[in-house]
Protein backbone atom coordinates (compact mmCIF):
# COMPACT_ATOMS: atom_id res chain seq x y z
CA UNK A 446 0.00 0.00 0.00
CA UNK A 447 1.51 3.40 -0.93
CA UNK A 448 2.31 5.79 1.88
CA UNK A 449 1.49 9.51 1.72
CA UNK A 450 2.94 12.26 3.90
CA UNK A 451 1.43 15.70 4.08
CA UNK A 452 0.39 18.29 6.62
CA UNK A 453 -3.11 18.53 8.11
CA UNK A 454 -3.84 21.66 10.12
CA UNK A 455 -0.15 22.21 10.78
CA UNK A 456 0.74 18.65 11.76
CA UNK A 457 2.60 16.21 9.58
CA UNK A 458 0.69 12.98 8.94
CA UNK A 459 1.56 9.79 7.07
CA UNK A 460 -1.15 7.45 5.86
CA UNK A 461 -1.12 4.20 3.97
CA UNK A 462 -3.81 4.37 1.31
CA UNK A 463 -4.30 3.65 -2.39
CA UNK A 464 -3.13 6.57 -4.55
CA UNK A 465 -6.63 7.18 -5.83
CA UNK A 466 -8.41 7.20 -2.48
CA UNK A 467 -10.24 10.54 -2.18
CA UNK A 468 -8.60 12.89 0.30
CA UNK A 469 -11.99 13.32 1.99
CA UNK A 470 -12.06 9.59 2.85
CA UNK A 471 -8.52 9.83 4.21
CA UNK A 472 -9.35 12.86 6.34
CA UNK A 473 -12.60 11.53 7.74
CA UNK A 474 -12.09 7.78 7.93
CA UNK A 475 -8.35 7.35 8.41
CA UNK A 476 -7.46 10.51 10.32
CA UNK A 477 -10.74 11.25 12.13
CA UNK A 478 -10.89 14.83 10.81
CA UNK A 479 -14.64 15.14 10.35
CA UNK A 480 -15.15 18.89 9.82
CA UNK A 481 -15.22 18.47 6.03
CA UNK A 482 -18.61 16.93 5.32
CA UNK A 483 -19.61 14.30 2.77
CA UNK A 484 -22.55 15.37 0.67
CA UNK A 485 -22.32 14.24 -2.95
CA UNK A 486 -18.81 12.87 -3.49
CA UNK A 487 -18.79 14.25 -7.03
CA UNK A 488 -17.65 17.88 -6.70
CA UNK A 489 -21.13 19.38 -6.75
CA UNK A 490 -22.37 20.24 -3.23
CA UNK A 491 -19.03 21.50 -1.85
CA UNK A 492 -19.88 20.43 1.71
CA UNK A 493 -16.33 19.05 1.90
CA UNK A 494 -14.55 22.31 0.96
CA UNK A 495 -11.12 22.51 2.57
CA UNK A 496 -7.85 24.17 1.58
CA UNK A 497 -4.86 22.68 -0.23
CA UNK A 498 -1.90 25.06 0.06
CA UNK A 499 -4.37 27.82 0.96
CA UNK A 500 -6.74 27.37 -1.96
CA UNK A 501 -10.27 25.99 -1.75
CA UNK A 502 -10.60 22.44 -3.06
CA UNK A 503 -13.20 19.73 -2.75
CA UNK A 504 -11.34 16.77 -1.26
CA UNK A 505 -14.02 14.29 -2.34
CA UNK A 506 -12.46 14.52 -5.82
CA UNK A 507 -8.80 15.07 -4.88
CA UNK A 508 -6.86 11.80 -4.80
CA UNK A 509 -4.68 11.50 -1.71
CA UNK A 510 -1.62 11.18 -3.96
CA UNK A 511 -2.09 14.86 -4.90
CA UNK A 512 -1.77 15.94 -1.27
CA UNK A 513 1.78 14.56 -0.91
CA UNK A 514 4.12 17.17 0.61
CA UNK A 515 1.38 19.78 0.69
CA UNK A 516 -0.61 21.57 3.35
CA UNK A 517 -4.23 20.61 3.96
CA UNK A 518 -6.35 22.88 6.11
CA UNK A 519 -9.83 21.98 7.30
CA UNK A 520 -12.30 23.93 9.42
CA UNK A 521 -10.56 22.43 12.48
CA UNK A 522 -7.37 24.33 11.58
CA UNK A 523 -8.89 27.76 11.04
CA UNK A 524 -8.91 29.17 14.57
CA UNK A 525 -5.69 30.38 16.16
CA UNK A 526 -5.83 28.44 19.42
CA UNK A 527 -8.81 29.86 21.32
CA UNK A 528 -9.13 32.79 18.90
CA UNK A 529 -11.63 32.19 16.13
CA UNK A 530 -10.92 33.30 12.57
CA UNK A 531 -12.73 36.59 11.72
CA UNK A 532 -14.95 34.65 9.29
CA UNK A 533 -16.02 32.31 12.09
CA UNK A 534 -16.70 35.34 14.34
CA UNK A 535 -18.83 36.94 11.61
CA UNK A 536 -20.71 33.66 11.16
CA UNK A 537 -21.60 33.63 14.86
CA UNK A 538 -22.53 37.34 14.85
CA UNK A 539 -24.88 36.86 11.90
CA UNK A 540 -26.21 33.56 13.31
CA UNK A 541 -25.69 32.00 9.88
CA UNK A 542 -26.03 28.28 10.54
CA UNK A 543 -29.32 26.44 10.46
CA UNK A 544 -28.79 22.64 10.46
CA UNK A 545 -25.06 23.36 10.09
CA UNK A 546 -24.17 20.54 7.71
CA UNK A 547 -22.88 22.73 4.87
CA UNK A 548 -21.33 25.35 7.12
CA UNK A 549 -17.72 24.12 7.47
CA UNK A 550 -17.50 24.11 3.68
CA UNK A 551 -19.18 27.53 3.42
CA UNK A 552 -16.72 29.02 5.89
CA UNK A 553 -13.67 27.49 4.18
CA UNK A 554 -14.90 28.78 0.81
CA UNK A 555 -15.46 32.24 2.31
CA UNK A 556 -11.95 32.34 3.79
CA UNK A 557 -10.46 31.39 0.42
CA UNK A 558 -12.53 34.11 -1.29
CA UNK A 559 -11.34 36.75 1.18
CA UNK A 560 -7.75 35.79 0.42
CA UNK A 561 -8.41 36.70 -3.20
CA UNK A 562 -10.32 39.92 -2.58
CA UNK A 563 -10.83 42.07 0.50
CA UNK A 564 -14.07 43.62 -0.80
CA UNK A 565 -16.10 40.85 -2.43
CA UNK A 566 -19.14 41.84 -4.49
CA UNK A 567 -22.46 39.98 -4.31
CA UNK A 568 -21.44 38.26 -7.57
CA UNK A 569 -18.12 37.14 -6.06
CA UNK A 570 -19.99 35.69 -3.09
CA UNK A 571 -22.63 33.98 -5.23
CA UNK A 572 -19.85 32.44 -7.33
CA UNK A 573 -18.80 30.36 -4.31
CA UNK A 574 -21.69 28.02 -5.23
CA UNK A 575 -21.56 25.91 -2.06
CA UNK A 576 -25.02 24.38 -1.67
CA UNK A 577 -27.08 25.07 1.46
CA UNK A 578 -30.28 23.07 1.65
CA UNK A 579 -31.47 25.28 4.50
CA UNK A 580 -31.18 28.39 2.31
CA UNK A 581 -28.87 30.44 4.54
CA UNK A 582 -27.47 32.30 1.53
CA UNK A 583 -28.61 35.74 2.65
CA UNK A 584 -26.92 35.41 6.04
CA UNK A 585 -23.80 33.95 4.42
CA UNK A 586 -23.57 37.02 2.22
CA UNK A 587 -23.93 39.35 5.22
CA UNK A 588 -21.36 37.41 7.23
CA UNK A 589 -18.80 37.49 4.43
CA UNK A 590 -19.23 41.25 4.10
CA UNK A 591 -18.87 41.74 7.87
CA UNK A 592 -15.76 39.54 7.91
CA UNK A 593 -14.29 41.46 4.97
CA UNK A 594 -14.82 44.74 6.86
CA UNK A 595 -13.21 43.34 9.99
CA UNK A 596 -10.22 42.04 8.04
CA UNK A 597 -9.53 45.22 6.01
Ligand code: FES
Pocket residue numbers: 482483484485486487488489490491492493494503504505506
Ligand atom coordinates in the same frame (compact mmCIF):
# COMPACT_ATOMS: atom_id res chain seq x y z
S1 FES B 1 -18.94 15.97 -1.00
FE1 FES B 1 -20.02 17.23 -2.44
S2 FES B 1 -18.41 18.37 -3.38
FE2 FES B 1 -17.39 17.08 -1.99
Ligand code: FES
Pocket residue numbers: 542543544545546547548576577578579580581
Ligand atom coordinates in the same frame (compact mmCIF):
# COMPACT_ATOMS: atom_id res chain seq x y z
S1 FES C 1 -27.30 25.14 7.16
FE1 FES C 1 -28.35 23.30 6.63
S2 FES C 1 -27.52 22.76 4.69
FE2 FES C 1 -26.71 24.72 5.09
